[in-house]
Amino acid sequence: MPTPRDNDVWLEQLSASGPERDAAIQDLLSWLQKRLFFYLRDRSDLRSLHDGELQAMSADFAQDSVLIILQKLDQFEGRSKFTTWAARIAVHQALGELRRARWRDVSLQAVTQDGAFEPDFMRRDETSSPEEEAIQQEALAVVMDVIQNELSERQSRALYARMALRMPSSVLAEELGVSHNTLYKLIHDARKRLKARLLARGLNPEDILASFK
Amino acid sequence: MNAPQNTHRPDAHELWRKFLRMLSLTRERELTCNEAQALLDVYVDLELAGENPQQVLPDVAHHLRICPECREEHDALLKILAEDAS
Numbered sequence: 001m002p003t004p005r006d007n008d009v010w011l012e013q014l015s016a017s018g019p020e021r022d023a024a025i026q027d028l029l030s031w032l033q034k035r036l037f038f039y040l041r042d043r044s045d046l047r048s049l050h051d052g053e054l055q056a057m058s059a060d061f062a063q064d065s066v067l068i069i070l071q072k073l074d075q076f077e078g079r080s081k082f083t084t085w086a087a088r089i090a091v092h093q094a095l096g097e098l099r100r101a102r103w104r105d106v107s108l109q110a111v112t113q114d115g116a117f118e119p120d121f122m123r124r125d126e127t128s129s130p131e132e133e134a135i136q137q138e139a140l141a142v143v144m145d146v147i148q149n150e151l152s153e154r155q156s157r158a159l160y161a162r163m164a165l166r167m168p169s170s171v172l173a174e175e176l177g178v179s180h181n182t183l184y185k186l187i188h189d190a191r192k193r194l195k196a197r198l199l200a201r202g203l204n205p206e207d208i209l210a211s212f213k
Numbered sequence: 214m215n216a217p218q219n220t221h222r223p224d225a226h227e228l229w230r231k232f233l234r235m236l237s238l239t240r241e242r243e244l245t246c247n248e249a250q251a252l253l254d255v256y257v258d259l260e261l262a263g264e265n266p267q268q269v270l271p272d273v274a275h276h277l278r279i280c281p282e283c284r285e286e287h288d289a290l291l292k293i294l295a296e297d298a299s
């Protein structure tokens with residue numbers, strides 16, 4: 001942990017000027033860098049990186065995070081520990097960077113084949129009984145009907161990118177040129193419509209789920 | 214920056230199940246990622262204090278079930294702080 005301070009002391013020192021502020025910033029920076037390093041070192045997708053590379057990554061992430069934390073200081077409402085709030089910002093920053101790096105060279109247009117919804121992930125389970133298979137087929141027909149006839153092309157692409165490709169929402173929002181909240185609403189509206197249509201046909205998503213072995 | 218390689222897509226049935234699970238969890242009113250993120254530190258502090266955040270902040274708990282990125286950030290935050298406290 002950084003030198004123990006309560007929330008008020010953190011705020012006071014980080015808002016001040018002079019050596020007290022410098023010391024608080026350095027404490028926060030060192031602590032975040034250390035915690036991020038141990039976290040990154042545990043990630044299975046970063047196992048190929050050496051400790052030196054992970055140290056450099058965690059130093060970059062911690063520095064970027066401290067700048068953001070200082071900018072957002074007046075937004076801290078004291079509902080949590082200051083260090084938890086600061087770590088939350090650092091985690092968001094670090095994981096956001098990792099996701100952007102992972103998806104840097106992926107084009108949504110290319111992976112969704114000119115915007116067409118690719119339903120290959122919605123196959124029925126071949127090991128199901130005839131009754132279960134009938135439920136799955138009916139559900140699939142409803143889902144495809146909604147996707148093809150009721151959702152906009154943008155909604156279909158966004159849904160496919162999120163569900164089938166696991167494209168992170170921050171990356172997808174940038175690809176579509178919309179805000180994160182707009183993207184959330186776009187997909188939420190699509191999910192609500194799909195669920196409503198299934199329920200209107202007497203198909204509860206949980207029952208369909210149960211039909212899979 | 215050295216980036217991790219993209220992971221393979223999960224198999225078709227697993228995706229179909231996740232899709233249905235997502236529809237099953239869909240509600241008329243849900244927190245957006247920004248709204249859930251703003252409460253994530255409070256949620257994790259409750260967890261670390263041995264309290265029940267699902268009861269205190271049920272909408273955040275729901276969001277964490279449907280949003281893989283926010284769930285990943287929650288897990289990372291909890292890991293970082295739990296190890297720090299130990």
